[in-house]
Amino acid sequence: MIAVVSAKPLIAVLVSLAVIPVLISARKPNVRETWTFAAALIKFGIIASMVPAILAGHTLEFTIAPLFAGIAFKLKVDAFGLLFALVASFLWIVTSAYSIGYMRGLDEHSQTRYFCFFAAALSATIGVAFSANLLTLYIFYEMLSLSTYPLVTHHQDREARSSGRKYLFYIMGGSIGLVLPAMIAIYLIAGNLDFAAGGILAGSIGALPAAALLLMLVFGFSKAGIMPVHAWLPAAMVAPTPVSALLHAVAVVKVGVFSVFRIITDIFGPGMLLNFGFDTLLCIIAAVTILGSSLIALSQDNLKRRLAFSTIGQLSYIILGAALLTQSGMAGGMLHIAMHAFGKITLFFCAGAIMVAAGIKNISEMKGLGLQMPVTMGAFFVGALSVIGLPPCGGFISKWYLAIGTIEAEQFLMLAVLLASSLLNAAYFLPIVYRAFFCNPDETMFEHRIKEAPGWCLAPPVATAAISVILFFYPQPFFNLSQLAVSRILGG
């Protein structure tokens, strides 16, 4: 493995920040959106161009500035980071298209601010993916928290304010109150904060302090939505739907699980966690969240809230994958970052399209909607299948590996949890689709014909649904990266 010095990761991070002044000064919305697209395409292009080098077994590194003795503000691209960055940057392109349709369709105010902070949030996301150490990750994590706040509170009404409060309370409270002291303690113990295969703490800390630090970090990175620090996510659904779609199904929440994943594999290390038996502890934490959130999701009538609780559960699949500490479990967790992203973003896009076209937010009002908006509901169906984990959708593949992982780790209880959760997923998604398509003509809630949402709103969910299916047949890009990442973690 060769560490190549390259400015590519830095450029990939900065390209969306650099475009902000242009966005602010653009006089026409069309010019502004063109630049957003340009930034998104360039960002994805740069990130995609790193794939060959990473698949060849290299890492790309770039040191920006020294921060403390032994810690630099440093970027490093490895297979896992690249996998996440690919997903996030690709979906930014799709979401940019969707944003145009949605924001114009609903005639939202302050669209320039919206696009600027969106771009900043993407910079921070890629920064997290490419962080070489915990402090760099923390810096981008905080940047993401702050750039997302104006997006969550976009509507600037009382509801937005109270959601914003909840958002800050959980996210900044976790990062300052728990992560910061834990991080400094780790630095004092280990002398550095580098992400290294096998961890940096092994052998220098006892079981009790290690458990304390692990829990501080797992719950402190509250973007991962582990119960009981999940409540900000349903609240954040007051944001415009593209924000919910990209940030609160992909970028922000997966930054959370990505951080927890890194902590598990690269700070504590599999060996140490197994020695202390913490893998079971983490599995239980994840299992509680998986089942708990799925049960809550069943009772939600607001579609976006149901999706949010579904997301909380699916995020803990990824944590579970990391906690299994086996080849297939970890690979399944990493793959789920990608597979869930494409499935869930489809669902959010559809929820937004329904809002734009029919003005409906609640599931109970969607009877017969499938006949009115067949394309949207069709895409919704595919997305739901992927999140449930049924073929022929990508979600099946990640859940398959997770299931094998539980068997490898001999955590048969967790296998049961996975199966039960899949049933629950089906129970909260399929009735929506069923009632939308198969209801008696007299039950339908739509007397007048509703047109499908405009093309900018419709094409993105169709595209991501199609990709979800394609990923079932052709998961190689993500699969190869995940295999490489896992072999580094377990081989190191």
Added chain:
Amino acid sequence: MTSQIPALIIVVPLLVSLVVSLAAWIRQSLCYAAALCAMLVAWISAILVMGRVINQGVITYRMAGWAPPWGISWHIDHFNAIILILIATVALINLIATRSTAAREFEDRPGVFYALYLLFVTGLMGIVITGDIFNLYVLLEIASLSGYALLGMGSGRAAVSSLSYLFIGTIGASLYLFGAGYLYIATGSLNMADIAAILPTIEQTGVIQVSFILCLIGLFMKMAFFPLHTWLPNAYTHAPNSSASLIAPLTTKVMIYVMIRIVLFVYQPEFAFAEMDIDRVIVWLAVIAILAGSMLAWKQERLKRMLAYIIVAEVGYMVGGFWLGNTAGMTGAVLHILNDAMMTLCLFLAAGAVISRVQTDAFGALQGVFTKMPFSMIAFVAGALSIIGVPPTCGFFSKWYLISGGMEAGHYAFVAALIISSLVNVLLFFRVIEIGYFEPFDSHHHKNGQTVREAPLDMLVPLLVTAGLLIVMGFYANTLVTWIVKPAISAATMGGL
């Protein structure tokens, strides 16, 4: 000639302060120009002095060539060189930023304002540069008296508030003077280096202990260390904006500098930490100061007043960090002197910009201020993030060292206090940000008539420069620590001057 540069730092502002008060008779606009020139000279000199210290080591400058211990000598090392730059930078930025504010607040007597301004800066620079404990007292009085005047010239209750500051400040200065007097009795010297050499040889340490305690309490009063802080909130709230944003960032920080200087370089760590054995008590007091300052800030409903109580909490950061007694804690304290001065400047300038347009700093009046004054509020947010301690703003880095110091010393209450205070700061600032961003609730979907405009450029540019510096200082925190803070601390911990 270059060897005389240290003198310029003091002499130029001092002389120009006289010139300014005369210039007011000729043309009032000359006052600002003269003050600006003086500050520029002082600023450049301070930077040149820093360069010399880094290249050649400690500078000892004998005023008028008289040899110590009889003559007054200046002793410039990394520590005071950087504080000199800090004072000059804050004073210069504030001078430019508050030109229009000062013209409004002191319309008939700009000469008085600028003369006092320069005199105040001279006093602070002198306090920092001098190597003589009595000379320090004299300069302390110069800075304080001009400070009382600057603060007292505001409207409403400013004069009363300044008077109460004067009472407490004078008591503090007198206690310091007593302490210095006992020290003189015990050692027969006023020169810091001289005293430091004599003190370890003295066996009868009772009088030295008394002098130490007196000095310390005096300085605690001057730096507003809780519960001796009572003068500060009123004095800073009612003061004219143009003075508040000069005095608030600098006074407390310079007093903390004096504490560190006296403890490390006069009494020396061996005596102050090992023999006095009060370090843990003081750290506990700092814990209380941090928590109390944060809680009191929460109860305020005016911006400047809230900021004033945040300063009280921040003083606790630095005092506590220093008295942890380890390298990380002291590094944090010294770095935080620099960072806190800049973030306080940023916040007070932003508050001043808002007040100049909205006419008040009551929270209720800040509705919609983000829409009306976006750039001022960006700077405000930058200052707020730095106080909270969000990277990459500079406040994060000093907080990191302070927390590390607390953990290394095993003083977990101090660590907890820092974390809690950071969280309270999130609440404090987001309360303000919420009002400015969300309210009035119904106006966001329509363009409302905008009566309030963005601050004028001459106010905005220095403000944004300050905000930018917060981030630059964050990225260069490691450089600052390696090149400046470490030498300042290591010279002390080795006991040498």
